[in-house]
Amino acid sequence: MEQSILSNLDKIEDRERAFSYIFENYSKRVYNYIYYRVNCQYTAEDLMSKIFEKVMLKIDSYSEKKSSFEVWLFTIARNVLNDYFRGLKRHTLFSLDIFKELLSNEPSPEEAILKEEANDKLLKALKVLNKKERNIIALKFGANLKNKEISELLGMTSSNVGIILFRTMKKLKSQMESEGYIDE
Incomplete structure (x- = not known):
């Protein structure tokens, strides 16, 4: 299913269907991977949107001959996370995201x-x-x-x-x- 969707990306309708399929099938796993690394819901959501934006922009560069789609997707996720952590090293600012997280869940x-x-x-x-x-x-x-x-x-x-x-x-x-x- 995945390969047939990815192989027909010429039409706009096919692209929309492919991105919907990718998001529906991988977003939870991508989110979990990010959340395990950053331990903050808001940061994980921001990074996840960057990842799927890159997937949309770079989908034409995917080649099943090089790797499986899943490996390609998580390579993008890993690179976005690495960029995020590099940015943290340059800017050690106090983040309010942790407090938002504590206040929003209200157990x-x-x-x-x-x-x-x-x-x-x-x-x-x-x-x-x-x-x-x-x-x-x-x-x-x-x-x-x-x-x-x-x-x-x-x-x-x-x-x-x-x-x-x-x-x-x-x-x-x-x-x-x-x-x-x-x-x-």
Whole structure:
């Protein structure tokens, strides 16, 4: 289905149908991948719109001979994220997005505290990982990509991705146990 839609992009109606199909089938996974990396709903939404804008502008450059559509799409997502993080290094401004996020969801005070504590524990544990490990975790669990797709995206072997995921999960578990977040 995907290839037939992408191969007929000459007519405006076909382009609109293709973009609708792409957005409907990939937006949740792209959003999850971004959210795993930035941990802010508003930033994730902004970055997601940039990603799909680039997809629309560059759709003619996609070639199924080079990679699968999914790998192509997540390569764009990874590049947009890298640009975002580079920009953060240049501008370390105080962002109000975190406060908007806290105020907009309005769970009960108990739920908010429990959720915040769990997120803080996970974020603290994730900080022991290097950039490559965090990116692979986000691609695996945020974008729900298979090891083979992650390997194509990052230019690694599939078995290497599996080994890194195994060791990373072991490192996270060990960190969370040492912090007393989970029982050994």
